[in-house]
Amino acid sequence: MNLSDPFTLCITSLVALSLLGLPIGHSMICASILYLYAAGLDMGTAAEQLLNSMFTSYTMLAVPLFILAAELMNSGSMTIRLLNFCNAIVGRFRGGLAQVNVLQSLIFAGMSGSAIADAAGMGKMMQKMMTENGKYTPSFAGALTAVSAVMAPILPPSIPLVIYSLVSNASIGFLFLAGILPGLLICISQMAIVAWSARRQNFPTEAPVPLKHIPGITIRALPALMLPVVLLVGLRGGVMTPTEAAAVAAGYALLVSAVIHRDVGFRELYASLQSAGRMTTSVGMLIAGALVFNYVVTVENIPNSISVFLLSFDLTPLTFLLIVNIVLLILGCLLEGTTILLVIVPVLIPTAQALGIDMVHFGVVVVFNVMLGLITPPYGLLLFVVTRVSGAPMRAIVRDTMPFLIGMLTALALITFIPGIVLFVPRLFGYSG
Amino acid sequence: MHLSRIGHWLYRRAENILALMLGIMFLAFIGQIVFRYFLNFPIGWTSELTVIMWLWLVLWGAAFVVRENEEIRFDLVYGAVGPTARRVMVILSSLALLGLYIFSLPAVVDYVTFMKVERTAYLKIRFDYLYSIYVIFAVAVICRYGWLLWKALRRAPKEVDPTTASSGL
Amino acid sequence: DKPKLRFSAVFSDQDIRANMMKSFAEDIADSFTFEGYYGGNLFKQGTELVALQRGNLEMSNVAPQDISNQLPEWSILTSAYLFRDANHLKAFFDSELGDEMKQMAEEKLGVRVLGPTFYGTRQVGLKPDKKINTPADMAGIKLRMPGGDAWQFLGQALGANPTPMAYAEVYTGLQTGAIDGQDNPLPNVQNMKFYEVMSQIVLTSHLVAFDLLTISSKSWNAMTPEQQQAVQAAADKAIDWSAAEHLKQEEELLAYFKEKGLEVYTPDIEAFRTHAQKLYLESDLSASWPEGLIEKINAL
Ligand code: NA
Numbered sequence: 001m002n003l004s005d006p007f008t009l010c011i012t013s014l015v016a017l018s019l020l021g022l023p024i025g026h027s028m029i030c031a032s033i034l035y036l037y038a039a040g041l042d043m044g045t046a047a048e049q050l051l052n053s054m055f056t057s058y059t060m061l062a063v064p065l066f067i068l069a070a071e072l073m074n075s076g077s078m079t080i081r082l083l084n085f086c087n088a089i090v091g092r093f094r095g096g097l098a099q100v101n102v103l104q105s106l107i108f109a110g111m112s113g114s115a116i117a118d119a120a121g122m123g124k125m126m127q128k129m130m131t132e133n134g135k136y137t138p139s140f141a142g143a144l145t146a147v148s149a150v151m152a153p154i155l156p157p158s159i160p161l162v163i164y165s166l167v168s169n170a171s172i173g174f175l176f177l178a179g180i181l182p183g184l185l186i187c188i189s190q191m192a193i194v195a196w197s198a199r200r201q202n203f204p205t206e207a208p209v210p211l212k213h214i215p216g217i218t219i220r221a222l223p224a225l226m227l228p229v230v231l232l233v234g235l236r237g238g239v240m241t242p243t244e245a246a247a248v249a250a251g252y253a254l255l256v257s258a259v260i261h262r263d264v265g266f267r268e269l270y271a272s273l274q275s276a277g278r279m280t281t282s283v284g285m286l287i288a289g290a291l292v293f294n295y296v297v298t299v300e301n302i303p304n305s306i307s308v309f310l311l312s313f314d315l316t317p318l319t320f321l322l323i324v325n326i327v328l329l330i331l332g333c334l335l336e337g338t339t340i341l342l343v344i345v346p347v348l349i350p351t352a353q354a355l356g357i358d359m360v361h362f363g364v365v366v367v368f369n370v371m372l373g374l375i376t377p378p379y380g381l382l383l384f385v386v387t388r389v390s391g392a393p394m395r396a397i398v399r400d401t402m403p404f405l406i407g408m409l410t411a412l413a414l415i416t417f418i419p420g421i422v423l424f425v426p427r428l429f430g431y432s433g
Numbered sequence: 434m435h436l437s438r439i440g441h442w443l444y445r446r447a448e449n450i451l452a453l454m455l456g457i458m459f460l461a462f463i464g465q466i467v468f469r470y471f472l473n474f475p476i477g478w479t480s481e482l483t484v485i486m487w488l489w490l491v492l493w494g495a496a497f498v499v500r501e502n503e504e505i506r507f508d509l510v511y512g513a514v515g516p517t518a519r520r521v522m523v524i525l526s527s528l529a530l531l532g533l534y535i536f537s538l539p540a541v542v543d544y545v546t547f548m549k550v551e552r553t554a555y556l557k558i559r560f561d562y563l564y565s566i567y568v569i570f571a572v573a574v575i576c577r578y579g580w581l582l583w584k585a586l587r588r589a590p591k592e593v594d595p596t597t598a599s600s601g602l
Numbered sequence: 603d604k605p606k607l608r609f610s611a612v613f614s615d616q617d618i619r620a621n622m623m624k625s626f627a628e629d630i631a632d633s634f635t636f637e638g639y640y641g642g643n644l645f646k647q648g649t650e651l652v653a654l655q656r657g658n659l660e661m662s663n664v665a666p667q668d669i670s671n672q673l674p675e676w677s678i679l680t681s682a683y684l685f686r687d688a689n690h691l692k693a694f695f696d697s698e699l700g701d702e703m704k705q706m707a708e709e710k711l712g713v714r715v716l717g718p719t720f721y722g723t724r725q726v727g728l729k730p731d732k733k734i735n736t737p738a739d740m741a742g743i744k745l746r747m748p749g750g751d752a753w754q755f756l757g758q759a760l761g762a763n764p765t766p767m768a769y770a771e772v773y774t775g776l777q778t779g780a781i782d783g784q785d786n787p788l789p790n791v792q793n794m795k796f797y798e799v800m801s802q803i804v805l806t807s808h809l810v811a812f813d814l815l816t817i818s819s820k821s822w823n824a825m826t827p828e829q830q831q832a833v834q835a836a837a838d839k840a841i842d843w844s845a846a847e848h849l850k851q852e853e854e855l856l857a858y859f860k861e862k863g864l865e866v867y868t869p870d871i872e873a874f875r876t877h878a879q880k881l882y883l884e885s886d887l888s889a890s891w892p893e894g895l896i897e898k899i900n901a902l
């Protein structure tokens with residue numbers, strides 16, 4: 001390793017600073033400054049790249065707004081009403097509450113783009129309900145909350161798909177549509193696994209909600225249930241762009257909570273804005289750092305060099321996708337997902353393009369991998385969240401996620417090798433890829 | 434005592450501004466949709482306002498609001514080692530950051546002031562004003578890491594709680 | 603070691619203009635190392651001029667709108683119905699009038715313009731099948747124009763309701779009806795597959811689209827007169843080749859779009875021209891235009 005080469009120096013310092021525990025955003029900015037200096041370039045370029053790239057990344061604005069939308073949904077009673085609705089529908093079956101946990105995540109996934117928001121918001125309530133009177137073990141409840149939350153960013157809307165569109169220039173609209181079938185696939189696999197375990201382990205059923213109560217419960221949950229419809233109709237009907245859809249989701253959640261349910265006032269709105277602002281800052285710094293680092297990668301022509309290197313092995317698209325899956329699953333155990341999307345994925349895109357892989361298909365595969373990284377140890381943000389919420393040891397939770405993980409890996413294999421599953425819905429809406 | 438109360442008051446105001454910026458971004462978006470679709474009267478400046486808010490919100494938040502435990506970092510090593518090693522790690526990374534941020538500051542200021550030659554497309558804001566937030570950010574980060582370094586030199590930093598990092602995923 | 607010429611542009615490496623730069627690079631390969639970065643990967647759209655001025659870039663393909671951002675006199679070159687066609691554009695930059703404008707950029711901005719890179723004539727493409735003949739027919743049409751006051755004004759000058767929207771979102775915008783139309787040169791309409799979601803192309807020819815192949819004065823002045831001559835000659839050759847390619851492509855695309863079932867026709871261009879030039883002259887935008895230049899350009 002030759003440290004006098006600016007790029008080697010840059011990568012070494014990036015790894016070293018990250019290992020030392022410096023926030024990733026700062027690590028990337030520091031490493032880039034070091035590169036600029038070592039290469040004899042203008043160090044002001046670090047500021048130039050960060051400022052101009054942030055200023056022109058209009059589609060990124062969906063990120064803060066989706067975060068805000070999730071905060072608003074969790075601060076009012078929207079989510080509780082949804083839970084009651086889910087319970088009325090599937091609570092009566094064997095393993096009822098476990099099915100409720102999955103169904104609730106499916107509906108939340110259609111409203112929100114954030115898995116962490118699902119696990120930390122509704123997941124908390126599910127944990128309490130499932131472990132009451134020892135119905136389910138805390139580790140199973142936690143595991144189920146974690147794996148079902150993975151649906152949120154795969155079904156539209158989705159924050160990671162927005163980030164992927166930044167690095168790939170693929171259309172967000174079509175990426176969103178492409179997430180629908182893979183998301184449903186996860187839901188079906190989880191419901192099937194729950195039903196199977198329920199029979200084997202004799203899970204409890206919930207007292208059936210009398211049929212005459214169902215209309216009332218449905219009406220109380222209706223505004224929340226309408227949000228996925230509003231978003232899809234709004235997007236397809238031309239009222240809004242995908243970026244604006246994020247604002248509409250937030251606006252709708254605010255409208256419903258403040259005007260119809262009347263449980264979000266100025267104080268709750270302010271708390272949501274503040275908390276969403278803080279989250280935006282930490283994600284934003286990661287994006288900002290990656291944008292600066294991207295300049296170094298571009299000057300050094302790294303993605304093309306990697307593409308030339310990989311293509312020299314005469315890979316078929318399928319072997320390439322298989323390698324991508326393995327690499328991303330391993331990285332997902334160690335790295336935070338946004339970092340993978342911003343730093344690793346851009347390097348793979350030129351190769352994918354050269355192999356003729358559809359960018360929308362590739363995006364969904366990549367995001368699916370990154371989401372699995374949220375539940376794979378040792379580093380999985382969803383695991384951390386449910387460990388804190390459930391109080392169960394992480395090892396027990398990881399053990400209980402295993403059947404679901406196998407189900408999701410099967411789903412991943414299906415969407416990787418049969419692009420038609422991913423591209424079916426976008427094509428229905430005129431996607432020509 | 435007095436100083437820490439002033440510091441606390443200032444921190445609360447920084448939080449207020451952060452929330453306000455997100456609020457403005459949100460309203461501008463809603464306005465944009467309403468004007469374009471419902472009133473058939475598209476306005477362009479809202480999209481410019483929203484990106485300005487995005488840029489300022491992130492750098493402002495990173496400079497003054499976000500806490501150490503909210504930032505996204507690779508903490509597999511940092512979280513596993515003992516207090517002495519943690520202390521050494523913080524000292525090393527702070528020194529590196531301080532060195533690089535201070536060393537590059539003149540070039541950064543030079544770039545930002547150079548941008549006085551351009552204005553934004555709609556609101557006609559001079560870019561040197563708009564981009565001054567980066568200088569504010571850089572100086573604040575330098576102060577923050579100077580403080581972290583000073584603390585680490587005196588005693589071991591706290592353990593990290595990985596569940597508090599906000600990744601937005 | 604040969605001096606390095608880093609070049610950054612927004613167009614992709616598949617674009618005709620990327621081939622133009624390849625030909626340029628080959629012609630000067632004896633004296634310079636050319637490094638091309640495409641797709642706005644190195645410097646974002648609109649930030650190249652400052653990068654040239656600060657010495658972070660040696661060459662770029664700069665939009666005239668970006669030059670007029672720093673040099674208001676140049677805004678006349680961004681107005682609608684100024685140049686009639688690619689030949690008129692070339693004639694202007696070869697003339698003394700063109701020399702004066704280039705001189706101004708060199709003195710005030712520190713960049714040397716090697717020549718205009720024509721990339722097509724902007725035409726209006728619409729989803730609704732309403733027949734368009736005059737600017738009055740455009741009333742109420744939500745026409746996507748690039749962001750910024752100058753572009754939005756151009757939309758008004760066509761009689762439409764201009765609306766800004768990210769380029770990447772235009773296809774879906776047309777498909778869903780968020781916008782009724784867009785204005786782009788025909789090659790873009792093909793690249794981005796806009797024609798799939800349009801019913802007609804109105805050949806308004808409202809703007810002869812071009813950027814400027816530009817080199818920083820610092821790099822230019824460091825060259826010997828022979829090198830300067832060689833660079834200019836290579837640029838001229840590459841630019842002419844690219845312009846011819848674009849004209850050929852436009853011809854082919856007209857036939858292609860008709861074959862795809864689109865209505866393609868020419869409206870009353872005189873009505874559009876009169877309306878647009880009148881609006882420009884009444885607006886603040888023309889305040890910074892050099893006295894009498896528009897008449898001189900019209901007369902070329
Ligand atoms: Na759940």
Ligand code: NA
Pocket residue numbers: 108109110111112113114151152153154155156157158
């Ligand atoms: Na979602």
